[in-house]
Every structure is written in C-alpha cells, then in structure tokens.
Amino acid sequence: MPPSPTPASERHIIVTGGSRGLGAAMIEGLLADGYRVSTCSRSRSANIEALESHPEFGSRFFWKRCEVGEGSQVDEFVNAAVEWAGEDGLWGLVNNAGVAQTGILASFPNRETEKILKVNLFGAIQAARAASEHMLRGGKGGRIINISSIIGSRGYNGMSAYSASKAGMDGLSRALARELGRRKITVNSVAPGYVLTEMSAVLTPVQLNQIVNRTPLGMLAEDSDITNLVRYLLSDAARMITGQTILVDGGISC
Ligand code: NAP
Numbered sequence: 001m002p003p004s005p006t007p008a009s010e011r012h013i014i015v016t017g018g019s020r021g022l023g024a025a026m027i028e029g030l031l032a033d034g035y036r037v038s039t040c041s042r043s044r045s046a047n048i049e050a051l052e053s054h055p056e057f058g059s060r061f062f063w064k065r066c067e068v069g070e071g072s073q074v075d076e077f078v079n080a081a082v083e084w085a086g087e088d089g090l091w092g093l094v095n096n097a098g099v100a101q102t103g104i105l106a107s108f109p110n111r112e113t114e115k116i117l118k119v120n121l122f123g124a125i126q127a128a129r130a131a132s133e134h135m136l137r138g139g140k141g142g143r144i145i146n147i148s149s150i151i152g153s154r155g156y157n158g159m160s161a162y163s164a165s166k167a168g169m170d171g172l173s174r175a176l177a178r179e180l181g182r183r184k185i186t187v188n189s190v191a192p193g194y195v196l197t198e199m200s201a202v203l204t205p206v207q208l209n210q211i212v213n214r215t216p217l218g219m220l221a222e223d224s225d226i227t228n229l230v231r232y233l234l235s236d237a238a239r240m241i242t243g244q245t246i247l248v249d250g251g252i253s254c
Pocket residue numbers: 016017018019020021022023040041042043044066067068069095096097098099100119147148149150191192193194195196197198199200
C-alpha cells in the first residue's frame with residue numbers, strides 16, 4: 001500500500017518566472033490547492049503585488065527578485081525561499097522562467113543565443129541543483145518539473161536556439177530522474193504546444209491560424225491545460241512517473 005498522501009498545506013513549491021503568463025497561472029492554481037508557493041522574476045509585476053496582499057493567499061506566498069541564469073542569485077533565491085517555508089522545506093520545483101527570440105540562425109546574434117541558453121537551460125540546471133540539494137537533505141522525496149516545449153523535439157523555423165534550449169531541458173529531466181530516483185525525487189518535462197501568453201505574442205495571426213488548423217483538437221491550449229498537468233505531477237498520485245517529457249499540444253505532434 002502506498003503511504004497516505006501528504007496534504008498540500010504541508011508542502012512548499014518553487015515556481016521560477018511567476019510574474020506573468022503560465023507561471024502566474026500555475027502559482028494561483030497551486031495556492032488554491034493549499035500549497036505554500038515561492039517565485040522569482042526580474043520584475044515585480046501587478047500579479048505579484050496582488051498575491052502579496054491577497055487576504056487568503058498572501059501568507060503562503062513568497063517572491064524575491066532574481067535573474068535566473070545567474071547562478072549565485074538562483075542559490076540566494078532558493079535558500080531564502082526554503083528558509084521562509086520553515087519546516088515545510090521544499091517539495092517541488094517548477095522550472096518555468098523562460099525567454100524566446102525568433103530569427104533565422106544565419107543572421108541571429110550570438111549574444112541572443114547565449115541569453116536564451118543562459119535563462120532556459122543553465123537557469124533550469126542552476127535551480128534544479130539548488131533545489132535538489134534541499135530535497136536530498138529533507139529526505140522526503142520531491143518533484144522537479146521542467147517546462148520545456150514541443151519545439152524542443154519538433155523544431156520550429158526561426159527558433160533554433162530556443163529549440164536547443166528546450167531539448168536540453170528534456171535531457172536534463174532524463175538524466176536527473178536517474179540520479180535522484182532512489183531518493184524518491186521525480187523529474188519530468190512538461191512540453192506545451194502553443195499557449196496564448198506574452199511569449200507566443202511573437203506569432204502572427206496567420207501563424208496562429210495555421211497552428212490551429214494543424215492541431216487535431218482544433219484549438220490552442222489554455223493556461224489551465226498546462227497547470228492541471230503540473231498539479232498532477234506534483235501530487236503523490238504521480239509517484240511512478242519520472243524521466244518523461246509529456247506533451248500538452250492538442251495532438252499537433254502526433
Ligand atoms: P512569458 O509570458 O514571457 O513569461 C515568462 C516569465 O519568465 C515571466 O514571469 C518573466 O518574468 C520570467 N523570466 C524571464 N526571464 C527570467 C529570468 N532571467 N529570471 C527570472 N525570471 C525570468 O512566458 P510564458 O508563455 O508564460 O512561458 C512560460 C514557460 O513556458 C517558458 O519556459 C516557455 O518557454 C514555456 N512555453 C511557453 C509556450 C507558450 O506558447 N506560451 C509554449 C511552450 C512552452 P520577468 O520578465 O519579470 O523576469
């Protein structure tokens with residue numbers, strides 16, 4: 001018999017990049033489930049301010065400015081979040097912070113490639129390193145979820161650096177799942193298709209129409225489609241799932 005599930009109210013989750021978009025939606029869902037949630041971003045957005053003063057969620061929410069990709073800032077953020085959570089320690093990390101930039105590689109500036117890899121891939125590795133140290137010390141298992149993208153496995157015209165960064169995150173999930181499995185820490189990637197956020201605003205209406213037409217389910221994903229899978233992977237029910245990249249794309253990759 002598996003042990004009885006630990007209530008969300010006794011668990012602390014870190015979500016990187018929570019100032020807007022998918023990260024902000026995830027945080028609201030996790031707070032509604034009863035978790036303690038910490039996040040970081042470069043800017044303190046209206047979403048962050050609203051959660052800090054929220055009558056129900058405010059006491060279970062922590063934000064700190066941090067530039068993911070800068071290793072020492074990531075260590076400081078994770079340590080501050082774990083200290084804030086006290087005896088709840090750290091149960092889960094969602095590597096969500098990400099940047100995207102389009103352009104054909106032949107004329108794509110190297111500094112843009114470096115920025116994308118620094119935030120999306122090095123940042124995810126830095127946060128996983130810092131978080132797993134706390135999870136291993138806590139000895140209660142845990143969850144690491146990397147928000148990658150179907151572009152990591154399928155590619156997309158004009159997104160070579162982004163695609164490489166997301167394929168790297170999927171590789172991280174597979175290798176780290178092997179490394180941490182015996183300590184009951186699962187590591188998975190969630191790979192969304194196209195979700196309407198500031199990041200996908202770079203797509204033109206024509207491109208979005210093409211995507212919808214090529215999607216078997218005939219629609220784009222909503223924030224909640226991604227958040228629901230993240231919530232499941234964080235739960236005790238998902239204890240046997242590790243090392244996977246799970247696509248949430250309406251079937252466009254099938
Ligand atoms: P978004 O709306 O652009 O939000 C990105 C978030 O990441 C913001 O909160 C941003 O906050 C934060 N961030 C960016 N760089 C950061 C850094 N260096 N340090 C700390 N925080 C940083 O993007 P989104 O659409 O919600 O995407 C979230 C994740 O889903 C990304 O990893 C993205 O690649 C992935 N994804 C998105 C889609 C989509 O269609 N939208 C599809 C597949 C995968 P600040 O700017 O305040 O720092």
